[in-house]
Amino acid sequence: MTAPVREEPCWAPDASPEDRPHRATTGASSGRVTGGLTADVAVVGAGLAGLSTAYHLIERDPSLDVVVVDARHPAAGASGRGTGLLGPRVGPSIDRAARRYGPSMARDMYLASVTAVERVVALTEELGAPCGLRGGGQIVATRTASGLASLARQARTYQALGLDVPVLSAADIRERLDVPYHAGLFHRSAGTLDPAALSGALAAACAAKGVRFHDDSPLRGLRPGDGGTPTELLFPSGTLRARKAVLAVNAAAGPLGLPVGTVLP
Ligand SMILES: Cc1cc2nc3c(=O)[nH]c(=O)nc-3n(C[C@H](O)[C@H](O)[C@H](O)COP(=O)(O)OP(=O)(O)OC[C@H]3O[C@@H](n4cnc5c(N)ncnc54)[C@H](O)[C@@H]3O)c2cc1C
Incomplete structure (x- = not known):
């Protein structure tokens, strides 16, 4: 027998639907996109990417008319369902990044990821919402021979790049966590937080600054604008025309025919 699939994230398991983090925007949500709406900037997708975009846009220019639309809700x-690990590092391991992009770029990428962690911490303070933030660093550890070889390559590269990522021995790890790993790398600038709470806090801050929200409105297609005409976003019950559109729909980009796996500078 298979266990039933949980539809709601575990971050607020005991909260009633009304109290879950995304409900912070309930008062601000205007329901579905219906009829013909307009905005300066339309953000589609109310995850951390879309909400952060809307928040920083309205922070920089409070006169902007920003609308956030989601197929379901923020x-x-x-x-709303990530593990909540807040830590540095870039996509490929640091030794691969150094080979692929050059040592200087790999170093800059790692330092940018450390800055990103610091910015998230600062953001929680700015929002006045602790979001369950707990500091304490992050250990990347291994129990296998191939893992040890990989960690050794990474450790050498961190050292060669002058990055402060200490190596932990099995005894060091056991002392901190009492788990049997062979070795690890310690990333100092890291912690954990509740990503649903952070999303909710961002959404609430956006709403308080005048960003409008529309829930239950899946984007079905779009007619891109050019310099003179706005982009037209098509929803089941209406349209939204905007000077700029930010599509932050994560894995739903493919079905919408948007570029996937493209890194834009
Ligand atoms: C199980 C799991 C664990 C993770 N753990 C971590 C972790 O510990 N640390 C970490 O840093 N990252 C973690 N991640 C990754 C992290 O959660 C994501 O990278 C991040 O949340 C992505 O944010 P996003 O805004 O791009 O996408 P999402 O949060 O997925 O938001 C996209 C939004 O777009 C909406 N949408 C989709 N299609 C449409 C459409 N057609 N029209 C309108 N709206 C649409 C969706 O409803 C959704 O709200 C984890 C991810 C998962 C799945």
Whole structure:
């Protein structure tokens, strides 16, 4: 027998639907996109990417008319159900990044990821919402021979790049965590937080600054604008025309025909 699939994230398991983090925007949500709406900037997707975009846009220019639309509601996607690890590092391991992009770029990428962690911590303070933030660093550890070889390559590269990522021995790890790993790398600038709470806090801050929200409105297609005409976003019950559109729909980009796996500078 298979266990039933949980539809709601585990971050607020005991909260009633009304109290879950995304409900912070209930008062601000105007329901579905219906009829013909307009905005300066339309953000589609109310996960951390979309909400952060809306928040920083309205922070920089409070006169902007920003609308956030989601197929369901804020934090309905990965942002409401991530593990909550807040830590540095870039996509490929640091030794691979150094080979692929050069040592200087790999170093800059790692330092940018450390800055990103610091910015998230600062953001929780700015929002006045602790979001369950707990500091304490992050250990990347291994129990296998191949893992040890990989960690050794990474450790050498961190050292060669002048990055402060200490190596932990099995005894060091056991002392901190009492788990039997062979070795690890310690990333100092890291912690954990509740990503659903952070999403909810961002959504609430956006709403308080005048960002409008529309829930239950899946984007079905779009007619891109050019310099003179706005982009037209098509929803089941209406349209939204905007000077700029930010599509932050995560894994739903493919079905919408948007570029996937493209890194834009
Ligand atoms: C199980 C799991 C664990 C993770 N753990 C971590 C972790 O510990 N640390 C970490 O840093 N990252 C973690 N991640 C990754 C992290 O959660 C995501 O990278 C991040 O939340 C993505 O944010 P996003 O805004 O791009 O996407 P999402 O949060 O997925 O938001 C996309 C939004 O777009 C909406 N949408 C989709 N299609 C449409 C459409 N057609 N029209 C309108 N709206 C649409 C969705 O409803 C959704 O709300 C984890 C991810 C998962 C799945």
